[in-house]
Amino acid sequence: MRLALLRLPQIALTLALLSLAAWLAIGLMPGDPASLALMSDPRLTPEDVARLRALHGLDRPLMERYLAWAMGLLRGEFGYSRLFAQPVVAVLWPALRSTLVLVGLAVAVAAVAGVALGALAALRPRAGGFVDALALLAQAVPSFWLGILLIILFAVTLGWLPAGGLPGEGQPAWAFLVLPVATIGFGQMAAYARHSAAALGEALRQPWARSARARGASDQRVLWRHALPNAGVPLLTLLALDAGSLVSGALVTETVFARPGMGKLLYDAVMGNDYNLALLALLLVALVTMLATLAADIAQRWLDPRLEEA
Amino acid sequence: MRHALLAALALAATPAAAQQARDSLTIGITQYPANFHPNIEAMAAKAYILGFALRPVTAYGEDWKLACMSCDTLPSIENGQAKLEQTPDGKPGIRITWRLKEGEKWGDGTPVTAEDMRFAWEAGRAFETGFGPAETYRSAYEFIVEDARSFTVRFDKVTFDFAGLGQFQPLPARIERPIWEADKAGYRTRSAYETATTNPALYDGPYRIAAVQPGAGVTLERNAHWAGPAPAFNRINIRTVENTAAMEAQLLAGQVDMVAGELGLPLEQAAALEKRSGDRFRFFYRPGLTYEHIDLRLDNPVLADRRVRQALLLAADRAQIVARLYDGRQPVALGSVHPDDVMYDKDAPAWPYDPARAKALLEEAGWRPGPGGIRRNAAGETLSFDLMTTAGNRAREQVQQILAGQWRAVGVEARIRNEPPRVFFGETVSQRKFTGMAMFAWVSSPENVPRTIFHSDEIPTAARNWSGQNYAGFSNPEADRLIEALPLELDPARRRPLWSQLQRLIATELPSLPLWHRADAHVWPRWLDGVRPTGHQNYSSLWVTEWRVKP
Numbered sequence: 001m002r003l004a005l006l007r008l009p010q011i012a013l014t015l016a017l018l019s020l021a022a023w024l025a026i027g028l029m030p031g032d033p034a035s036l037a038l039m040s041d042p043r044l045t046p047e048d049v050a051r052l053r054a055l056h057g058l059d060r061p062l063m064e065r066y067l068a069w070a071m072g073l074l075r076g077e078f079g080y081s082r083l084f085a086q087p088v089v090a091v092l093w094p095a096l097r098s099t100l101v102l103v104g105l106a107v108a109v110a111a112v113a114g115v116a117l118g119a120l121a122a123l124r125p126r127a128g129g130f131v132d133a134l135a136l137l138a139q140a141v142p143s144f145w146l147g148i149l150l151i152i153l154f155a156v157t158l159g160w161l162p163a164g165g166l167p168g169e170g171q172p173a174w175a176f177l178v179l180p181v182a183t184i185g186f187g188q189m190a191a192y193a194r195h196s197a198a199a200l201g202e203a204l205r206q207p208w209a210r211s212a213r214a215r216g217a218s219d220q221r222v223l224w225r226h227a228l229p230n231a232g233v234p235l236l237t238l239l240a241l242d243a244g245s246l247v248s249g250a251l252v253t254e255t256v257f258a259r260p261g262m263g264k265l266l267y268d269a270v271m272g273n274d275y276n277l278a279l280l281a282l283l284l285v286a287l288v289t290m291l292a293t294l295a296a297d298i299a300q301r302w303l304d305p306r307l308e309e310a
Numbered sequence: 311m312r313h314a315l316l317a318a319l320a321l322a323a324t325p326a327a328a329q330q331a332r333d334s335l336t337i338g339i340t341q342y343p344a345n346f347h348p349n350i351e352a353m354a355a356k357a358y359i360l361g362f363a364l365r366p367v368t369a370y371g372e373d374w375k376l377a378c379m380s381c382d383t384l385p386s387i388e389n390g391q392a393k394l395e396q397t398p399d400g401k402p403g404i405r406i407t408w409r410l411k412e413g414e415k416w417g418d419g420t421p422v423t424a425e426d427m428r429f430a431w432e433a434g435r436a437f438e439t440g441f442g443p444a445e446t447y448r449s450a451y452e453f454i455v456e457d458a459r460s461f462t463v464r465f466d467k468v469t470f471d472f473a474g475l476g477q478f479q480p481l482p483a484r485i486e487r488p489i490w491e492a493d494k495a496g497y498r499t500r501s502a503y504e505t506a507t508t509n510p511a512l513y514d515g516p517y518r519i520a521a522v523q524p525g526a527g528v529t530l531e532r533n534a535h536w537a538g539p540a541p542a543f544n545r546i547n548i549r550t551v552e553n554t555a556a557m558e559a560q561l562l563a564g565q566v567d568m569v570a571g572e573l574g575l576p577l578e579q580a581a582a583l584e585k586r587s588g589d590r591f592r593f594f595y596r597p598g599l600t601y602e603h604i605d606l607r608l609d610n611p612v613l614a615d616r617r618v619r620q621a622l623l624l625a626a627d628r629a630q631i632v633a634r635l636y637d638g639r640q641p642v643a644l645g646s647v648h649p650d651d652v653m654y655d656k657d658a659p660a661w662p663y664d665p666a667r668a669k670a671l672l673e674e675a676g677w678r679p680g681p682g683g684i685r686r687n688a689a690g691e692t693l694s695f696d697l698m699t700t701a702g703n704r705a706r707e708q709v710q711q712i713l714a715g716q717w718r719a720v721g722v723e724a725r726i727r728n729e730p731p732r733v734f735f736g737e738t739v740s741q742r743k744f745t746g747m748a749m750f751a752w753v754s755s756p757e758n759v760p761r762t763i764f765h766s767d768e769i770p771t772a773a774r775n776w777s778g779q780n781y782a783g784f785s786n787p788e789a790d791r792l793i794e795a796l797p798l799e800l801d802p803a804r805r806r807p808l809w810s811q812l813q814r815l816i817a818t819e820l821p822s823l824p825l826w827h828r829a830d831a832h833v834w835p836r837w838l839d840g841v842r843p844t845g846h847q848n849y850s851s852l853w854v855t856e857w858r859v860k861p
Contacts, residue, residue, distance in 0.1 A: 029733070029736075030732065031733070031735065039735055042762040042763075042768075042777075042779045043445040043762060046777050048437070049775035050775055051437055055440075055495065085344065085350075087499075091524070094525070095524075151556070151559045151563070152559070155565075156563050162565055163560045163562075163563040164551065164560060165527070165560065168529075169529075255552065256555070256556050258526070258552065258556045258557075258560070264552075271730075271731075
């Protein structure tokens with residue numbers, strides 16, 4: 001509780017500074033909405049351009065516009081997306097939902113598979129080499145390449161799964177998730193496997209683990225009931241770091257599998273000078289990452305009270 | 311267990327596409343529309359999708375000639391629907407009457423009327439609404455409803471293409487007017503096209519938008535009140551796949567039936583796919599109005615010398631580049647006018663590859679071979695320029711490398727310096743910050759007078775709020791005269807020599823180096839027939855009623 005009270009003001013300040021930095025960065029990039037309009041309608045006169053700038057408020061200083069935007073945000077006015085002619089929340093929500101499902105499943109798969117592999121390596125030292133090799137492969141294979149390989153094999157050659165996109169009417173949603181989840185999950189699994197192998201191995205070498213075995217506890221029981229909670233601290237940190245990607249999306253995988261999501265939306269918003277959309281998306285990513293880190297810190301202290309004392 | 315899993319996967323994969331009956335068609339495109347309002351912003355994806363669902367008053371056909379889509383006769387001076395007159399302030403003007411076809415209806419059965427056109431005109435005239443192109447509405451100073459189906463527009467400018475209404479399309483006034491009147495500046499985001507996109511009353515074409523998956527696709531279903539020829543499919547699914555490798559995979563996996571060439575695979579990728587896929591698909595390559603070229607910064611004293619510009623073009627083996635990179639499927643350009651354009655002059659100077667003549671011209675201009683093979687002038691300056699284009703555009707970057715190599719062979723150094731599109735177009739090109747050469751493309755329309763790119767009044771400056779597209783800084787009184795005279799000449803036979811003069815002048819002066827006219831690669835299933843790509847801004851989707859399933 002004390003930790004949360006200490007951190008929340010820091011989070012608020014960080015978000016304020018981040019929003020200002022992002023506003024300035026986007027505002028100072030070349031190509032404002034008036035010049036983009038000029039590119040699409042070359043017959044606009046100089047007077048038209050001046051009126052467009054006034055209409056979009058571009059004739060006002062950058063800081064003045066930032067303050068107006070920030071005050072609006074505090075009042076709950078998120079504004080409209082310039083690129084999509086829709087309220088920002090209406091644009092953000094479908095992309096966020098899609099990304100939460102995709103990356104959430106991928107992180108879950110990666111964590112479960114990674115911990116299982118880590119446990120295998122910890123329990124069976126001879127399997128450690130295999131787990132290391134697999135983790136190395138997972139880290140080394142670029143996700144776009146793996147995605148394309150999976151598409152060629154399972155969609156084009158075997159025809160078992162769709163090559164990408166979103167399900168149409170009457171099509172099973174899960175089928176469209178298998179390949180992208182596998183692509184992201186395989187890459188992320190490596191970190192979980194390595195960390196859990198190291199942490200579980202270390203825990204199993206502790207005197208209390210030997211005592212448990214001496215009292216007749218099976219290897220499985222010692223591992224899952226005793227070693228895993230002790231090895232949980234680094235894994236929680238990893239999960240907290242991955243939480244950011246739940247909302248920032250996976251640009252490469254979304255692109256390869258033609259799934260609209262936060263990664264692509266954020267990229268388009270920044271490149272298309274869509275202030276309202278880009279800033280809200282960036283703030284959301286930052287907020288979720290910071291809250292997840294806070295949650296992980298609290299959970300770590302719960303798992304290991306010595307951290308609280310420290 | 312294993313068999314059960316395979317069975318489940320097979321069931322899931324039955325997809326979709328492979329087993330769809332022929333009453334639906336799934337089309338892949340590489341862009342998702344930013345909005346669905348037909349009169350706000352021109353955008354390729356939107357134009358393609360709305361081509362199925364809306365009928366403009368006029369459009370250019372496959373033959374590049376203007377024709378009626380929802381009007382019954384194209385206005386002309388001869389048929390009396392167009393009359394030359396004077397504007398109230400004494401300028402030459404024209405009044406034109408269009409009559410909508412009988413039976414044109416919105417998707418809720420309400421007739422399309424002249425009042426719908428009046429609303430579109432009123433909203434377009436209000437600058438804050440943000441309709442494009444602004445100049446059309448500015449010039450249309452009076453709108454008269456003659457009867458339920460006829461309307462007259464008075465223009466304060468006479469141009470030969472007066473009969474076309476372009477993006478000025480009818481809007482369902484009874485739905486849109488109250489929204490617009492409540493908030494003109496906010497209309498862009500509050501229009502029913504954005505807030506109630508699937509309302510059938512918004513569409514008057516053969517199809518209506520029945521479902522939208524933001525960022526992923528649009529489903530079109532037949533418009534029950536369409537009075538024209540019945541289209542072949544009950545449903546058309548448009549799927550957005552921005553990555554072209556992913557698009558190819560979805561095509562091969564049977565998830566999309568065809569890839570629309572207007573927003574499809576790059577030419578080189580399509581050509582490679584054609585070689586690999588055998589007879590599975592039909593491929594059609596249509597050179598269009600996207601004109602690839604290199605703008606030269608004419609304020610640069612070196613490039614100000616016409617002989618240097620001509621030498622650069624002579625030293626560029628464009629025919630070989632087209633043959634090697636694009637399988638010879640897009641025509642080398644003489645200039646911005648497309649070979650299919652009725653005003654194209656095939657006898658304009660062509661500058662075929664001739665390195666010996668390029669060297670001679672450079673010698674004549676005072677550039678002699680120097681150390682390292684790069685030419686120098688008497689003052690010791692090297693013949694060296696920045697060659698810029700959009701970073702990440704693989705096709706252009708390849709071309710850039712080849713051109714740099716070909717120019718080096720005649721003693722010219724092209725330093726490659728690329729920027730992301732937003733920086734390149736948002737500032738470097740539009741504010742004329744490039745110092746040497748900028749490679750990009752223009753998209754035009756049939757018989758498009760190149761005023762914004764070649765008239766001396768259109769050189770962007772800070773004082774003009776950077777409006778205009780004459781980025782090269784080309785200033786030539788004869789070109790200005792021809793550009794001003796062309797739109798005023800209503801007789802095509804008398805316009806033709808003016809066009810020839812202009813094309814020959816530009817091809818001689820070379821304010822920009824013409825490369826080629828980009829071709830669209832259309833990929834169709836063998837069972838589909840009747841798709842007729844146009845190569846211009848009125849896409850094939852406008853003629854969807856001619857698409858047929860082969861027996």
